[in-house]
Amino acid sequence: MDRIPAQLDQESLDALRRAVGSRWVLTDPDQLRTYECDGLTGWRAVPLAVVLPSSTEEVVQVVRICHRAQIPFVARGSGTGLSGGALPVEDGIVIGLSRMRQVLRIDLDNERVVVQPGVPNLEVSRVVAPFGYLYAPDPSSQRVCSIGGNVAENSGGAHCLKYGFTSNHVVALTLVTTEGEVAHLGSAVPDSLGYDLLGVVVGSEGTLGIVTEVTLRVLPVPQRVQTLLAAFPSTDAAGEAVAEIIAAGVLPAAIEMMDRATIEAVEFAMHAGYPDCGAALLVELDGPQSECEALFGQVVEICRRCGASEVRVAEDEAERALLWKGRRGAFSAMGRVSPDYYVQDGVVPRSQLARVLAGIRELEGRHSLKVANVFHAGDGNLHPLILYDRRSPDGPERAKRLAEDILSLCLEAGGSLTGEHGVGRDKVCQMPKLFSPNDQMVMHLLRRAFDPGGTANPGKVLPTPRLCGEHPGIYRPHPLELSGAAQRL
């Protein structure tokens, strides 16, 4: 579908200003540049305008204006996403939700908190912490990233091994549809009426509408948390320990792995005091004291049996923070040892970890680039950091190819394109590697049911010939499409 406006027509611009107030409609090129990318800075586009509504009603008005004039829009939270999901479109506007950052209701006896989408993830835990509760999903950008963004990407985090993802913790939400209507999906009580539309909106990367209010499930803080760091001679040995822990029926809150390259970078950058070893595992158990203690001994024993030369147990909260410090700071530490890096986000079945890590080592050699691995080992979610130098003539290109090869390796092992960062713009053209034309067509049908005009975050999630070229395998018209019953966005 061709879109008309190369610039915003005056009528729409005036209407937007009336809807949210002139000072909340940004059109100055310098201001617009602030919004040209999200956390994935390789993709950039300057939008026609940025609109900053402060309420569901204002979002409704803004979306209605877009609907009327067929202006594409991209919803944006804090802009920390790593797949270009909030990358603007040049012929559209950005709807920034950062002014909508109120915690609306707290009902701890029912374990519910209602927030606006701009509320930072960590803020939810912060407001309920004094009462002994927490919000479980903890993406590493949690200080900054917004709940709205978490809903869009179905964000995970280190502790989702035990607690699940955003979709397991969002029980209801308010969705402004692409036509500017307000839908209430889900329910604060268990289960709800009708189809589970909530379930598809979470993780839909802003393509099905704009979420303006979210009801979250919060949990009582576990009685006990126990954390250890185990040093292994190799990632193989550490991987074996992971497999044994899982097979033993232990479900830790988190199992994180760091390879030698990561440990060295972390030591260089922040002196976390990590042991000098081939791979380190950070294992955290939480729950009732009785359960933690019963299982913790088992985990220590498994680590030793799998060749751990050292097992450090955090004795208090300060020591626990120290053990986590290196893991949490691993990405930024990489910035100190390499001019540039690209974070890949792939998933493999847990039983394939060792095989895929070996494959990544082989790819490092073939592409003559270094890869540091730091990842959520418990659920097989790899985050290989591909280190490169953008000033070297083919640096970025080689890094990109290596990243794609790693992804292919994950898929060959039966895994997925993305475990928590989303498809966004970054992986849209790789969707056909995982999903057949039919699979994609069904997703298109769903998208069109929510967004008949194709204005919500176009160019994200689902590949089109325009985005990805016309090579075969990407696009094949579906019978419904040929019959005119459906249309591709």
Place this chain on the structure above:
Amino acid sequence: MTSLEADLEALLGRESVTPAAEGTGGTPPTPTARPRSAEALAEVLALANSRRLAVLVRGGGTKSGWGRAPGRCDLVIETTALNRLLEHEPGDLTCVAEAGLTLGELQRLVGGAPGHHQRLMLDPPQGGGATLGGVVATAASGPLRARYGTPRDLLLGARFALADGTLARTGGKVVKNVAGYDLGKLLTGSQGTLAVIVEVALRLHPVPPASRWVVAEGVGPPTAQVTLTALRRAPAVLSMAELLWPEGTLLARLDGAPSACEQQAEIVRALVPGGRVAGESEAEELARMIERRPWEGEGPVLGISVPLTRIGELMALAAVGGPVAQLSLRGTVGAGEARLWAGADPAQFAAQVADLGGYVSWHRGGGQDAPPLQPLDPVAARLAGSVKQALDPHSTLAPGRGPA
């Protein structure tokens, strides 16, 4: 033999088609097709779709009465011949199975892998004979949801056939995956109205080495309310917490390492007035008490959800001699996921539950003409209609049925 039956036989072979005359499939009798592969199932669907027939999908037939009754049915497609476990990698705690495999058979297959006693942590009513596809399509769960969630939390991916015969996949077989729309959640609970599920990938859990039950009798509404709230914050992980009402029996189960079970059972016992830790010899009988549902048989049944803090009030509504007589509740009240099912005359009940901040729906017995007990959000209803229209434009799949 009708021409439809002849065409089905040509597609599937005689042994896979039961003619209407031998009628097991619905009223009036309709032919039943039992395809042996996903591809064959898709062909049957495409055939029905092109002739504008109404198709009802059936697994084990254990939940055929759930949801709104379908308006018409020309053909039943049974998934029971799609009954293979396709993958089970114990180290991954995942499996992939065809939709017609029964839950009982799956539990037997994944429970017995050498050195790995695993389980799909779903225990819906009449679970053993229910098929995986049916359990997912009805979002059926039982007491274990208190700890492990419902099918939407355990489904990793699915393969399905649209009404026009398009076979497609969603999700994957890994436990963490955000690639593309999560259509698995949309299909979960859609009661066979959007697509026919032919294959599911599921998350498994290890079977805990030990269990302990805590039982209390004579639990009334105020005690139940206070106790449940206290249990939520107690340092104990309940695998289930069930309330039998009006009997006044509270049953809680703790699973895990033996020492942890002992200690947590003691914590729970101390919080439950009149509570006692049951002996191991009682475990089977207690499990049977939960299984027993007074409304099995005929008559309407309601699905009710209320906030955790309103369970006492719901019990009071449902008390013998209370405002609504002859109501019997069974519910998963652990984990704050209060879901109580009631066998009752629905009409007077819905508004009272709405006042508690909860909702009531037809769990069973909502005939075609039964009015919805509570209105769906109108915009959500419109979106749901658009989704149905997009995936099944001729309303081939169970027209009139659906979760409500």
